[in-house]
Amino acid sequence: MPKNICKYGVFIAFLMLGFLSVSFLYLDLFYQKKTGLFLFDKKPLISIVITSYNYEQYLPQTLNSILAQTYKNYEVIIVDDGSKDNSLQVIKEYTDKYDNFYLYQHNGGVNKGLPISLKLGIDKSKGEYVSFLESDDYWREDNLIEKVKLINKYPEAVIISNGVIPFGEDEARQDIVATQFYLADIEHRLKEINKITEKSDLLFNVIPTFSSVIIKTDVLKKLNYNAPKNSVLDIWLYRQIFINHILYHTPKTLTFWRKHSSSFGFKDKNNNKEDAYILEQFKKLISE
Numbered sequence: 524m525p526k527n528i529c530k531y532g533v534f535i536a537f538l539m540l541g542f543l544s545v546s547f548l549y550l551d552l553f554y555q556k557k558t559g560l561f562l563f564d565k566k567p568l569i570s571i572v573i574t575s576y577n578y579e580q581y582l583p584q585t586l587n588s589i590l591a592q593t594y595k596n597y598e599v600i601i602v603d604d605g606s607k608d609n610s611l612q613v614i615k616e617y618t619d620k621y622d623n624f625y626l627y628q629h630n631g632g633v634n635k636g637l638p639i640s641l642k643l644g645i646d647k648s649k650g651e652y653v654s655f656l657e658s659d660d661y662w663r664e665d666n667l668i669e670k671v672k673l674i675n676k677y678p679e680a681v682i683i684s685n686g687v688i689p690f691g692e693d694e695a696r697q698d699i700v701a702t703q704f705y706l707a708d709i710e711h712r713l714k715e716i717n718k719i720t721e722k723s724d725l726l727f728n729v730i731p732t733f734s735s736v737i738i739k740t741d742v743l744k745k746l747n748y749n750a751p752k753n754s755v756l757d758i759w760l761y762r763q764i765f766i767n768h769i770l771y772h773t774p775k776t777l778t779f780w781r782k783h784s785s786s787f788g789f790k791d792k793n794n795n796k797e798d799a800y801i802l803e804q805f806k807k808l809i810s811e
Contacts (some may be wrong), residue, residue: 559593559668564675569597569667570648570740573656574640575614576604581659581781582613588661590621594668597654599624602644605634610658638748638756645743653740655733659781662734666777670737673771681739681768682761684730686710686775691782698782706731713772725805726798728758729770735778738764751804752797759808766809 560566571589575582589599601614603626611626618624627647629635645653654670656662666685673683689702709729730736742764750759761770 559665559672560675564671565678566594566596566671567652567674568650569594569671569737570645570650570653571597571599571656572641572644572648572653573599573601573658574604574637574644575601575606575610575658576634576640577606577608577610577785578658579606579608579610579613582610584661585656585658586614586617586624588664588666589656591664592662592667593664594671597623597667598648598650600627600644600647601625602627602640602647603632604636604640605629605632637753638750641756642748645740648740650740652737653743654737657732657734659783660732660734661779661781663777663779669773669775669777673773677771680771681742682736682764683738683771683773684736685773685777687731687735687778687780688776689780689782692784694784695782702731702780702782710774713770713774725762725802725809726758728761729772730757730761732778732780733757734780736761742768747808751801755801759805762805762808 573585578585586599589597599617599621601618601624603611603614605628614626618626625647627643629639629643641655652670652674654667669685670683674680677683687706689699689706691699709731712727712729743760746760746763748756748760750756
């Protein structure tokens with residue numbers, strides 16, 4: 524009798540183990556279907572950094588695209604750089620309503636420019652990664668979840684970018700067409716992943732907008748933000764990262780890049796003389 528009881532006990536234990544294994548598998552698959560991640564996938568806190576200056580008309584669409592994200596483990600760091608319109612009132616509507624939305628300003632509410640504002644936002648970030656979103660752009664609802672999937676697939680990744688869709692006003696139509704050719708060139712260059720290094724074409728930016736990149740916070744906090752010109756701050760930062768890290772990229776179009784006459788890049792075009800100076804500064808940067 525004791526032997527039979529022992530046999531039945533082992534059999535029941537195996538049945539229970541099998542039941543638990545199958546149940547866990549279904550639970551994991553259900554969770555993956557619902558969230559895009561498996562139960563034991565890494566789910567890092569992401570700091571979304573937004574610098575704002577006189578874009579009150581675009582901010583609601585930008586901020587609402589964050590609220591629509593399927594990935595919810597994030598904080599939103601908004602740095603207003605001395606806006607003169609109603610941007611502050613718009614931002615405060617969100618920071619008053621959502622506990623993970625934060626507003627920062629420079630002392631006296633003055634305008635200090637993009638590099639200092641961006642650095643302030645990064646310094647205030649508590650997340651393991653920073654994902655930038657410009658205050659006139661917006662995201663597809665799966666922007667963050669697709670990045671987190673790549674983080675889990677490539678845990679060594681420090682910098683990840685995604686595909687972009689340009690859009691905007693009629694007056695920016697010519698710029699939108701030119702941007703489409705530029706984006707096609709980027710995707711052509713990035714077909715072979717991990718080929719972008721500090722030795723690549725120094726003036727060609729493979730990450731067209733801040734709104735399409737996520738970077739490890741500890742790496743960002745160590746960079747030099749003294750770009751030779753504000754309009755090349757983004758590529759100035761990326762070049763420093765590419766010295767020691769490779770770029771991971773998904774062609775999925777997760778970012779909507781607004782083109783308009785008052786945008787920073789639209790107003791600030793380089794000329795050949797400036798390009799030569801900037802190129803020289805980039806060469807110095809990577810040789811240090």
